[in-house]
Amino acid sequence: FQGVDISTFFASMLKVNPWWLLGAFAAMFIYWFLEAVVLQTASKPANKDQRFFSSFRITMIGQFFNTITPMATGGQPAQLVMLTKQGMDAGRGSSVLLVKFIIYQAMVVLNFLVILIFGIHYLMTGVTQLKFLVLLGFGVHVVVIAALILVGRSQKFTTKLVHVLLLPTRLFMKKEKVANLKNTLDEKIITFHEESSRIGKDWKLIVRCCFYT
Template structure:
């Protein structure tokens, strides 16, 4: 992904004046850049609070440090897999490494993901109300891509709700997967089946239990809303750092929400290529030169994508309190 990123940056800058680029870089307000980095860290911290909220409700214990490890590891999983498919499994591993039972961990992550996807859809509707004129007037074909992204997120929510509230659907889905694996490791599948069935039942039981607590769900919704708003503000801070003035904050928020939809459609990890093009198209009007626009795009990707991956690598190699306790028992 680093190699692909370098290639995309090189291609983007191929016809840009390096003098203009370095001039824009020298004029950058570093304090606003620090605010943008802080916004990304706050985004991860708020997600950690949601993780801790659900874990504590399940009667388990997790320190904030170990809870913070979960969204960081998620960033790594999202960043290196197509359609960000690796984020959920990596979070599951992180929770199990923190001593959370797999069934409970699965229900926690599914509930968190349903709320996260639901807030994305609601934010998209708000963004469309604010930015639909801009999209129709200036983006044309991109409007189709954005709507496809919205449809994809809606289908994900529907699939997750079916998984949570239709046990037979989940059982059939898992059974199809096990039948496929049985062709390669029949003995292992035979050993795994009763354990997996037990985890599925536990998953449904824990999911229903969490939904009964409306206060818990509302707290998670509020935290997730703030988390996403902080993330959506990052381009605004970058534009301020590059000297943009009289920026329409609501429009910038709306356009970043729309980019989020565009990224989800590209099968390359991190939406590489589509994310950079989408940012350049949507935010071109806010910056005076092409060099400044490309600098803004590069800073945005470094903060929202590459920084998260490196934090994930760092976090994945830190032992949790549970792992340290288990290691001490073996000594």
């Protein structure tokens, strides 16, 4: 609004077709609703008492923290905190959110592939300056999925990664506290991989989550 006259803005808003605004709001609500459906579908086996209203509330909390944190990094940690408050183990909650994110990334790549197949002509002839950026983005998504799957499938890799990330804590924490934290995280990694393995074998659940996503 820095370079916009407020009276001109409101005069323009009065000319906007309200049906397009309602359509945009409806599309946004459907997106939130389906996000909650995916979360409910993925988390219900790990927490039988999870209700859909709770999943929707956790989804909206994630949306809020995605909006107010740099590069939308705060959404999933906030959702994990809420899942643990609902009675879910932190390791299992982390696994549910990781699988949900992997499915989201995979569906992005699938859409990417469809667009590349049917729109490659426009990409190569219409916006030639962007083609390398588009292909770079596609490559980054593929690498992210591969890395996330490695974290979800390899307990040894995840444990080593967490231990490396814990190294800076030695600078400002006592050895006993670092050791206790390390042991606690090792226990959560075990439950994390148990849940990842269970979800990975449940193809019906994965297909449903992919469809909703």
